[in-house]
Amino acid sequence: MTEIDIIGSGHMARGIATRLLAGRHDVRIIGRNDSQMRDLIESLGPGASGAYMGSPITSNVVILAVPHGATREVLLEYGDGFDGKVVVDISNPVDYTTMDRLTTSPGSSAAEETATMLEGRAEVVKAFNTTFPKTLVVGTVAGQPLDVFIAGDSEAAKEKVSAAVARSGMRPIDVGPLRWARELEAFMLLIMALQVNPEHEHFNWDTALKLLA
Secondary structure, three states, rough: OOOEEEEOOHHHHHHHHHHHHHHEEEEEEOOOOOOHHHHHHHHOOOOOOEEEEEOOOOOEEEOOOOOHHHHHHHHHHHHHOOOOOEEEEEEOOOOOOOOOOOOOOOOHHHHHHHHHOOOOOOEEEEEOOOHHHHHHHOOOEOOOEEEEEEEOOOHHHHHHHHHHHOOOOOOEEEEEEEHHHHHHHHHHHHHHHHOOOOOOOOOOOOOOOOOOO
């Protein structure tokens, strides 16, 4: 079984870990909050383990399950610890005080910022930003498997992430190079804005972005 490191111990870490464990991956949760990390690992059950932030990264695939604003701190803390890894950026750089704008610069994305900070030492893949914690825990919405939209400049890196997604019962959709993360993040701004808009009372965080054919 393949081990995957997840940095973060919040709701998205729980959701992604749940799905990966269902796909018979081993998952290691790396977090700062001792009690939160322990509670998460215990609830996840067999196949899940934990480590404190700063512990060496042992997996080839590392998922950054942290808010966009915390990414830089994590990358600086680990330094060359990400060298040669596939780093998955799941963040949505949304201004949560207004829910009406992205916090990234025009013509960029959170994933591209991550790639710039890593300076080519790791392959960055955008994935899971179009999924929500509750739907990941369940694995389906309205009986449909979750779609996971994936962007990246390395075909080999995208193949690794896509394989893990597919094995975990979800449908990977390769949207193209990493610059397409801009569209994925912008679209989720729209989705989130609709969900918090009181005029759309039937929209909530249990929804999913799904392509049907």
